Amino acid sequence: MKTPIAVAAVSAALYVLTSAAFAAEPCDIPGYLLFGNNELKHVAEAVRKERRLTIAVVGTGSSILAGPDGPRSAYPARLEAVLKQKLPSVAVKVVTLARTRMTAEDLAKGMEKVLADEKPDLVIWQTGTLDAIRRVDPDEFREALDEGVETLHKGGADVILMNMQYSPRTDIMVSYGPYADSMRVVAQQHEIPLFDRLAIMRNWSDTGAFDLYAAGKDNVLAQRVHDCIGRGIASMIIDAAHLHPEPKAAQ
């Protein structure tokens, strides 16, 4: 008689524990969406030799948050905080160079200046949204990406591309497909990591981690999503530059 009760109690306890664990960790990103085999060699070198890491986030409106605590809670700031915590001996600096209403072409033209001004080891290039909204010719979009990535590589910086946000409320009005495809192709050809924000946020929506259909002026949701994006990029950088010996041993 006692065994079934014990089993039930243990399973109930396990259930509570695991669900609590899941609730505490809403930022989970499936590995297949995050880790590729493209490496961040320059980042690895800068960290190993000089113990410093300067990252520039080049992007548009979805790399910033409005409001008084916006700058602190947008993903670039979260990325900086997480990297500082995980790499305590490294001087980590993340600068945000985001401006609203910029196409990939506009941003690509500014890459020389980014290199000169910030001397970044890594540029996270978030783009694609306005191009898709304006229905820029996908060929021109891809050429702009090519040009920007080549400029950055010539200037000695690593690059991570970041695509659009998953926005279920507006996605009937804009077709991201061809632009997301172009970004994936450019990332593959230049062997650089792609932070597939579109697929990752889609995954969060499907698993119920976030209600991205929400319509209200809810800053909390935006801040939590940005926090998770910051953590995701931090993991991607640490993995792609092999900065963390422990998880490597596990692989």
Added chain:
Amino acid sequence: MHALVVTTGRDLRLDLFRGIALWLIFLDHIPSNLVAWGTIRNYGFSDATEIFVFVSGYTAAFVYGREMRERGFLIAGAHILRRAWQIYVAHVFLFAIYLAEISYVATSFENPLYAEEMNILDFLKQPEVTIVEALLLKFKPSNMDILPLYIILLLLFPPTLWLLQFRSSLALGASVLLYVLTWTFNWNLPSYPSGHWYFNPFAWQLLFVFGAWCALGGAQRLAAVLQSRVTLSIAVAYLLFAFVITLTWYLPYMSQYVPHWLEELIYPIDKVNLDVLRFAHFLALAVVTVRFLPREWPGLKSRWAWPPIVCGQHSLEIFCLGVFLSFAAHFAMVEVSGAIWMQFLLSALGIVVMVAAAGLLSWYKRAEGRSSGSRPKKTPDADLAGGEA
């Protein structure tokens, strides 16, 4: 005149696959729909659009070709242009529904996470420009690109069909030439606010004309090639290759196994200009289908094949309904719930509504046919097969 021999009776496989294509297009058009993972675009280069354009070219040639032989170029040409006008009206009607939906969904939307995405609504600020550009087919919201493509294809169809009847190889050759020139010189029609048509009519005409060519005797000429084992092996091998490549899009870590030279060779796979890899993928699918699904297959007459077939037989109406239903499904997901069960429910419900509507249209057609016996038999037939939408 040799064409007459081929077109005895209706090939139900065309209706079947057009019906299935209509369902797939509906599922793909519901944004964020998990069910869309089951549609063919995720397993190869081509998608339902190719099937749809090809079958529409085939049926258009089948119906209007017979009319052109029996009643002359002028009458058939006039009917084709009337069809183009009907599709234009349907497109404008759908645009009105689209505006209504997004204006409603957008006005209640203020999530700070999506401040940038709000730029999508910029076009609402200038209705005087947007609406005129929409009427000129230059402003086309996403998912509303297929009907404008059809309008252009039909406008060009009377002379094409005439040429196909008398010099079919020459007509097909001209179509291939236009396709090649389009790729060489980047021809396309302009869009508003920027860019070009999402389905470039100068490129996509190849598939439509190829379908028409097959209907007018081309399929018979290809019979020997289609039956050969070599063709089948190549087709199967290519489908497998496309499947593996497609897999790497969704599982990024697998892309390391794709050699660099191959990436350079195949990417980008251009949907706008009907990439040759997409066209080949459609051909491979067609080869395998024709091989394993003969025209006389009894299953085509079974009750299970009826729902897609009846949808395929009323393609313009069901296509438009599908676009409307995808807006409605999106609306329900935004306003009620976007949960996974809801995605399955809305997908199933949409297909049920499409089948019911198609059944109703068939019933109307039969009832009309019975009540007015004096009505010429040609018109309902033309409607039936000429639904090129």
